[in-house]
Amino acid sequence: MRTVASRLIDSRASLSRLYTMAAGYGERRCFSNDSNKVDEPFKVEEAETVNVPPPPQEKLLVLGGNGFVGSHILREALDRGLSVASLSRSGKSSLHDPWANNVTWYQGNLLSPDSLKDALDGVSAVISCVGGFGSQSYMYKINGTANINAIRAASEKGVKRFVYISAADFGLANYILRGYYEGKKAAEAELLAKFPYGGIILRPGFIYGTRGVGSLKLPLGVIGSPMEMVLQHAKPLNQLPLIGPLFTPPVDVNAVARVALRAATDPVFPPGIIDVYGIQRYRQ
Structure with missing residues (x-):
């Protein structure tokens, strides 16, 4: 029983370390080390508009x-x-x-x-x-x-x-x-x-x-x-x-x-x- 409990404690500790690392990585992504400015959002290209002729009238x-x-x-x-x-x-x-x-x-x-x-x-x-x-x-x-x-x-x-x-x-x-x-x-x-x-x-x-x-x-x-x-x-x-x-x-x-x-x-x-x-x- 003590062995099982120890494994559970170790697993929770590992998960906690992972969350901490992820949070730190997110902070580094959001803020620049040099200027403390928020990164610019991704730019999405607008789709090209194609003029499709209407179907011929029956x-x-x-x-x-x-x-x-x-x-x-x-x-x-x-x-x-x-x-x-x-x-x-x-x-x-x-x-x-x-x-x-x-x-x-x-x-x-x-x-x-x-x-x-x-x-x-x-x-x-x-x-x-x-x-x-x-x-x-x-x-x-x-x-x-x-x-x-x-x-x-x-x-x-x-x-x-x-x-x-x-x-x-x-x-x-x-x-x-x-x-x-x-x-x-x-x-x-x-x-x-x-x-x-x-x-x-x-x-x-x-x-x-x-x-x-x-x-x-x-x-x-x-x-x-x-x-x-x-x-x-x-x-x-x-x-x-x-x-x-x-x-x-x-x-x-x-x-x-x-x-x-x-x-x-x-x-x-x-x-x-x-x-x-x-x-x-x-x-x-």
């Missing part, structure tokens, strides 16, 4: 921006501060709203792919609202061929994401409007092939909102909004054979615009097909 191209859905997408995109361009057969919009002056308008025909070259310069995402009705052959061209041309041109230009506004399956209507739906399906297949990781297909049903027809404005929301509230809770009826698609709920044009923009600009938005229920879910 540019969005909306095909068919003059239409009902396209014009809502353009306005929503501008509200989010995006750089926006539009291409359509008529070129500059006939709308007199102030926001239309902030869009770069291109005139072109998607059945002639060369007209897309200038409009695709610097574009990071494309949203296509191109579609229409008419004869079976015309509907296939405008809904199918025109969009296929746009998808291929965008792919060749290295566009990151492509959103296509397609249409919900309405059962019997598919046979009556065969050219319309066959064209849509062909465009969808091309998009999934060319943009497996950045291609998004939206399949809304009836799209309601205030639609301009000439000088008239039709408030379609008066009918569409109540129908959406009722039918969005009747999803099981949508699975009924033949008549099930008739229970597909309508959707607000502003919701379609918001989801289309989110799909075009959000890199983690899942690629693939988004039905009307998905649109209702993602619009929040």
Whole structure:
């Protein structure tokens, strides 16, 4: 026991000597022997300032921006501060709203792919609202061929994401409007092939909102909004054979615009097909 105690005393004495030496060394560092002046602090060099240019602003191209859905997408995109361009057969919009002056308008025909070259310069995402009705052959061209041309041109230009506004399956209507739906399906297949990781297909049903027809404005929301509230809770009826698609709920044009923009600009938005229920879910 006495040996252990002696060791402890010796250890404490050694530590005490170390602390004394350290303190003395610190005093010698802080004060000069000759002048009794405090040593000057270390000088820290300032880091060199490097001017890093801001990242380039993403540019969005909306095909068919003059239409009902396209014009809502353009306005929503501008509200989010995006750089926006539009291409359509008529070129500059006939709308007199102030926001239309902030869009770069291109005139072109998607059945002639060369007209897309200038409009695709610097574009990071494309949203296509191109579609229409008419004869079976015309509907296939405008809904199918025109969009296929746009998808291929965008792919060749290295566009990151492509959103296509397609249409919900309405059962019997598919046979009556065969050219319309066959064209849509062909465009969808091309998009999934060319943009497996950045291609998004939206399949809304009836799209309601205030639609301009000439000088008239039709408030379609008066009918569409109540129908959406009722039918969005009747999803099981949508699975009924033949008549099930008739229970597909309508959707607000502003919701379609918001989801289309989110799909075009959000890199983690899942690629693939988004039905009307998905649109209702993602619009929040």
